[in-house]
Amino acid sequence: MAKHTIEITLSENKKQKPSSDQLEFGRVFTDHMFIADYCEGQGWTRHRIVPYAPIALDPAATIFHYGQTVFEGMKAYIGQDGKVLLFRPEENMRRMNQSSDRLCMPQFTEQSAIDALKELLTIDKEWIPTAEGTSLYIRPFMVATEPYLGVAPSKKYQFIIILSPVGSYYKEGIHPVKILVENEYVRAVAGGTGMAKTAGNYASGLRAQEIADGKGYSQVLWLDGVERKYIEEVGSMNVFFKINGEVVTPALNGSILEGITRKSIIQLLNHWDIPVIERKISIEEIYAAHQAGTLEEAFGTGTAAVISPIGELNWRDEKIIINNGEIGGLSEKLYEEFTAIQYGKIADPFGWVVEVADTIKA
Template identity: 60%
Template sequence: MEDRSIQVNLCTSRKEKPKSDELQFGRTFTDHMFVMDYSEPAGWHDPRIVPYQKLEIDPSAMVFHYGQSVFEGLKAYKTSAGEPQLFRPEKNLKRINHSNDRLCIPQIEEEFALRAIQQLVELEKDWIPEAKGTSLYIRPFVISTEPYIGVAPSRHYKFMIILSPVGQYYKEGINPVKIAVENQYVRTVRGGTGEAKTGGNYAASLKAQELVSDSGFAQVLWLDGVEKKYIEEVGSMNVFFKIDGEIVTPALNGSILEGVTRNSVIALLNHWNIPVNERRISMEELRQAHKDGLLEEAFGSGTAAVISPIGQLTWEGEDMQVNNFTTGPVAKKLYDTLTGIQYGRVEDPFNWIVPVGSQVYSKAQ
């Protein structure tokens, strides 16, 4: 893309911002959004920030019929000094290109995309809530827009970024939740799209979640799609277990999404010299560990919730309570450290934080 400048068209009237204690995840959106188009042979072009608005799109746009779409999720946080900052955005942009490759979508220049995020967040920084546990959710996504009903990669796309002020993803916060182990449905299989962040994976997960939600379960624990015995993810998060002093998490196998928070958790555990092992783990092994009193903690990790402790796993009619349904010390330390780094309250030994401010904004022009 030759023209790296981003045109800015400011809105003429501003929305009323919600109160911090009234925030619902993903329900409110800021005044502006970023848009960039792709067409052959021009490539990615016309990057712009415009007022948040509805899209005009042809009913035959390929995204509606063949599902060529990918997305990411990251957050902007406000420090005690009022400065906005991002947490490891380069990992999200690298992953969106990994997803693009799997869905036959053209690659996006990651450095430029980061500048677009920084410029948009700087423009909308007054939307970043300051109450505890709140942040500005950032949703970059790509959709195929060519008006054509034919099974082939699209020749036209939109790359967009929208922003949403959010509170805690789970009303339970850092408190443990109940999880049902899913035996009937599967999220994805190796060779499918499980390691890509695409909408179809999440649509496929809705049925199982719907069936267990009335019984008080927050999420389902997904098993592998072939043997239905090995643990993969929990809801839309990666999952960790502390078994006899060692942290175990399912190894990336082609059907598990490589989470940015997952990567950060593993880095912190190694930094603290806490044993961590990425490997296959079966539900039968987990049940035996619980029976032997060796299952000490369980928790999910993801951008939205950061760390979500698991207080109970229910599998084949058996309820396995974890740590007396209380948050374990490792999960608590991970949550406090990750959120501390994100909000600038504790030291960042990994240089994970990327600033957003007037200096960065002027460079992005």
């Protein structure tokens, strides 16, 4: 997707915007969306911003039958000075290209995709909520659209960006979550699609999540699919542990998603001279550290929550209570510093934050 002129069709029927205290994740969408079409031999064409509406696909479209789809999750924020800010959008677009490559889908020029996103944000900037902790969730995705039932990569695709205002993840203050360690089901294995952000990874986790919900746990902690002993990631987050003063996180192994927040947290900790060790971590090691009193903190990292402290793990009906079920000092410091950078409240020493101000129209 090289740089293209974007055709713009503005909506004549603007939607009513919900109040900040009524925002629910992923339920309400803005007035417009971006779409580009791909056809083998022609490349990316018809770059356009149009009113948000259902899309028409042939019943034989490849996406419905063989699951060729990838997506990303990111956010836009209103900064202290009123400017619209993005957090490391180039990383999300780079990762989306990696996911596309794994699923035999076409690549796009990352900067062109960011430019399209900025133009869309320019048009729908009034949808970005301004209350504390709120933001505009951004969902870029690609689907295979060729009507063909043969098992082969599609020759046609659509790249789409939609936007959704979301409320604060922690409406009543940051609090630790309870997580169920999954022993029966498998999310991914090395060589599969675990490192790609594709729909099938999430569909395969729904049954385990239902079981966790039924037992009163908010998320699932996945173990490796071969030995069923090494920790991989939480359902929607990467995971970190602080053991005897040392911060450790599972090493990327081909079945773990390379989180943008994960990468950024590692950079921030290193900036504070707190080294992070990326290695294999077994659930037995975590249990042993808990028994020895050296498991000090655990937290997940992801776009939605940024930092999600973990207060309890349930492994084979053994409850591992972490830091008395309370948020740890490091988790709290990371959350406060990280979100302050995202919202432009403090200086960004890493160059993570990208202003959309250049494209905002007066």
